[in-house]
Amino acid sequence: MPSMLLAASILALGAPPAGQTTSSAPLANVQLADPAQETRAQELMEELRCLTCQSQSIADSNAPMAGDMRHQVRSRIAAGESPEEVRAWLVERYGDYVTYRPGFDWATWPLFALPILFIFVAGAMLARRLGGRGE
Missing domain, CATH: 1.20.5 (Single alpha-helices involved in coiled-coils or other helix-helix interfaces)
Incomplete structure (x- = not known):
């Protein structure tokens, strides 16, 4: 019985909080190889609102939606798009609410x-x- 309790405790500690799961998107939690691109991506992610949490940026949120958005930001920055082009694409897709700096x-x-x-x-x-x- 004590070993089952220990195993359950270890599993519970490793799990994300209820309602917050990690994203399965490949670039959600992996930094880009180019430090300049990663810096641009991080700055943009700080300015974008998580549509699930609403009070957190996508850089701070653990919601799956935020992970998918981080993946999109990183993959588009890695493909050569500017942060403003990525922001415009996200605003077109999700509306002005997605950015902390609406146009x-x-x-x-x-x-x-x-x-x-x-x-x-x-x-x-x-x-x-x-x-x-x-x-």
């Missing part, structure tokens, strides 16, 4: 315009409040 277009303009509008409204309200005190 400016008709769907994302509120992300850029609303903070400016809020600052303008807050400044106008502040000016109106402070302007009334001088009388």
Whole structure:
């Protein structure tokens, strides 16, 4: 009985956490041979969101989807594509949500315009409040 408990404990410690499995994609967890290409791939993977975890980059996530995306990034970088070309392909495939740096277009303009509008409204309200005190 104690040997079965020991064997089960060893197996449980080696397994990934529940709900997070490793990817079977070949380049998901293997660095590229060219250090410059691997650096470009790593920088891009830090800027891409895991669609499963949503709060982690694909570089940090252990989700199978993130592993598949890491594989795609590395294989495309190794094939000679630039990080921007790979990002554009992923955005086309998964939408703007996949990147932490969305581009400016008709769907994302509120992300850029609303903070400016809020600052303008807050400044106008502040000016109106402070302007009334001088009388």
